[in-house]
Amino acid sequence: MNTQADIPHLPRIVIVGGGAGGLELATRLGDTLGRRGQAEITLIERGRSHLWKPLLHQAAAGTLGIDDNELNYLAQSTWHHFKYRLGAMDGLDRANKQVLVAPTRDDDGREIVPRRSFGYDILVLALGSQNNDFGTPGAAEHAIALDTVDDARRFHRRLVNACIAANTQAAPLRPEQLKVVAIGAGATGVELVAELHNATRALAAYGLDRIDPERDVRLSLVEAAPRILPALSARLSASAAAELAKLKVEIHTGKRVTAVTSSGVQTADGDFLPAELVVWAAGVKAPDVLRDLDGLESNRINQLVVRPTLQTTRDDAIFALGDCAACPWAGHDGNVPPRAQAAHQQANFLVRQIARQLAGKPLSPFVYRDFGSLVSLGEYSTVGSLMGGLSKGSMFIEGHFARFIYWLLYRKHLLSLHGFWKTVFLTLARMISRTAEPRIKLH
Structure with missing residues (x-):
């Protein structure tokens, strides 16, 4: 007679960090492995909603409504067959394959969720980055x-x-x-x-x-x-x-x-x-929690050092992506730059690689493709360079065409999270609602 312990569990894939890369990865794994019952996907994130980080300067200025552009993690997890768990990772037990999560408290200091731990078979760390003030006084x-x-x-x-x-x-x-x-x-x-x-x-x-x-x-x-x-x-x-x-x-x-x-x-x-x-x-710099995280190798700005497969150098079961990963850039000196396009590409890469690892197949190296950079100068202009298929080198762009490309980048992120038709409807709804609102958030 089989006991509960004899029943094999589904592979447990835990993603820590719900930024652009982590949320796109959780969504796509949920839509594939989670929906088919082939794996249990869990996203651990300290926040309750997601806003694409390149939009933060507009939110700070008040020219973009945060509430209209946020995505609720609980809703996204329900729609896309993964589990969302509120909390901030504050440790790791590699020997027992456990992610340690700190208690969550409300604004008054009352505990909402107690300290917990989550078991994993595959762990993806996608904690992003934060500004580094270098200890400057004040x-x-x-x-x-x-x-x-x-x-x-x-x-x-x-x-x-x-x-x-x-x-x-x-x-x-x-x-x-x-x-x-x-x-x-x-x-x-x-x-x-x-x-x-x-x-x-x-x-x-x-x-x-x-x-x-x-x-x-x-x-x-x-x-x-x-x-x-x-x-x-x-x-x-x-x-x-x-x-x-x-x-x-x-x-x-x-x-x-x-x-x-x-x-x-x-x-x-x-x-x-x-x-x-x-x-x-x-x-x-990457978050301080990644420095000396149960023996994982990190660099001077707390990034986890990874191999070309995005696996950490000291643990094959742990991957890192996005700004918190020091990933070698093939053919270049240094690492893949900390950009949203890198996190997007690495999330797409890991969807395929995790499926290969679960199937016992060898993993392939990640190859970063630099598509250029764009800098928005408000409603006045956008400047940037495009690279890749449009030119042999880089092509300088500015003005209305550059603004349109910048606008498309956010829609590409939404497509990864919502699919084509929902992205179209959300975009149209936002364009209509803007006509009845102040040009700027006034409170």
């Missing part, structure tokens, strides 16, 4: 890093409150009032200040008649490298800088930030930039 206390939806909401509330306060007070503006400094002129910093140029003008138009954005609002970028967008081509950088100059954004390159205070930013050369709002967008 950065943690006085700067906002746009890593999460909560960060975007916090920044937007502070922006609206700053404008309301300035519009109400009788006294002259303080030197730092209505000044915004973005530290780091990568894509996030550049896109944010461009979006804020439009957002502050739209916000002032809704009854804040004592604020003159041209006179009172100042937007600044601070970058330690000699030019903005240092990871991208010089031509793209120059084009973006020219567009920002038209928006009267102050660009400070070759400046290293040494401290952030409640009233501004101090640089190594002795300059002080007054600011009421400071955004830290310089440098990235």
